[in-house]
Amino acid sequence: MTMTMIKPPAVEPVTLAEVRQFLRLDNDSEDVLLGGLIKAARETLEMQTGLALISQEWRLYPDSWPKNGIVRIAKYPVRSVVAVTAYIEDGTPVPIAGDDLHLSGYARPARLYLAARSRPALPLSGLEIDFVAGFGETGADVPEALRHAISTLVAHWYEFRGVYGSAQQPVSYPSAFERAVGLWRRVSL
CATH class of the missing domain: 1.10.3230.30 (Phage gp6-like head-tail connector protein)
Known part of the structure; x- marks a missing residue:
């Protein structure tokens, strides 16, 4: 990652x-x-x-789509997920809807659950997760x-x-x- x-x-x-x-x-x-x-x-x-002490935005590039749908995020605390984008084989970005995401941001590491129905066709390096981490502003x-x-x-x-x-x-x-x-x-x- x-x-x-x-x-x-x-x-x-x-x-x-x-x-x-x-x-x-x-x-x-x-x-x-x-x-x-x-x-x-x-x-x-x-x-x-x-x-992350003060709110800052990060992009996580997981190496592969998580088998169990759970992505662990090493920054703490994760306050929100801004966007999750999957890429299909031809490189086309496909945004993943908020209904397909569930964040447990105050766990350490934070965990983001991605519903199976949102899984793209590209298994390796086909995912970007933008998130905000920090205790506050x-x-x-x-x-x-x-x-x-x-x-x-x-x-x-x-x-x-x-x-x-x-x-x-x-x-x-x-x-x-x-x-x-x-x-x-x-x-x-």
């Missing part, structure tokens, strides 16, 4: 003002740096946990522990930015970040 982000989050889960307050900075002279660190910290957290919708983890990682990177070269980064993660991420990391066998 392959997933591609179609629409990134409109905002970050932690604002520049919140990070400046966390770092006890009184001016905005390093806002460009801090903005980059916030984005990098969010991306790191999302990559390590499989979470603003940072206020994101669990506080995850927002704190981002602020902690930003502070760590801000403080140690000149100690090690870029080839040696990241040297470490702060333990508060590791603990918060560990609570949300999905481990499977």
Whole structure:
């Protein structure tokens, strides 16, 4: 399975003002740096946990049509399915009706059930699923522990930015970040 982000989050889960307050900075002279660190910290957290913090749109390309009709979606939480498109042998797209879909978006992994009657003729790589994942539209919708983890990682990177070269980064993660991420990391066998 392959997933591609179609629409990134409109905002970050932690604002520049919140990070400046966390770092006890009184001016905005390093806002460009801090903005980059916030984005990098969010991306790191999302990559390590499989979470989508702020609403973002993704496209999933399953390798094949699921035998039991259930597609597992590794992002969490999945809020809605935007579109499901099947492709027949000549490459013609066929939209699958909403009546043929059932989403269990807050399960982890999320599960999308596709009714058997919607099955296309093309068995391999003939399916695209567009969905929205994330806790909500603003940072206020994101669990506080995850927002704190981002602020902690930003502070760590801000403080140690000149100690090690870029080839040696990241040297470490702060333990508060590791603990918060560990609570949300999905481990499977």
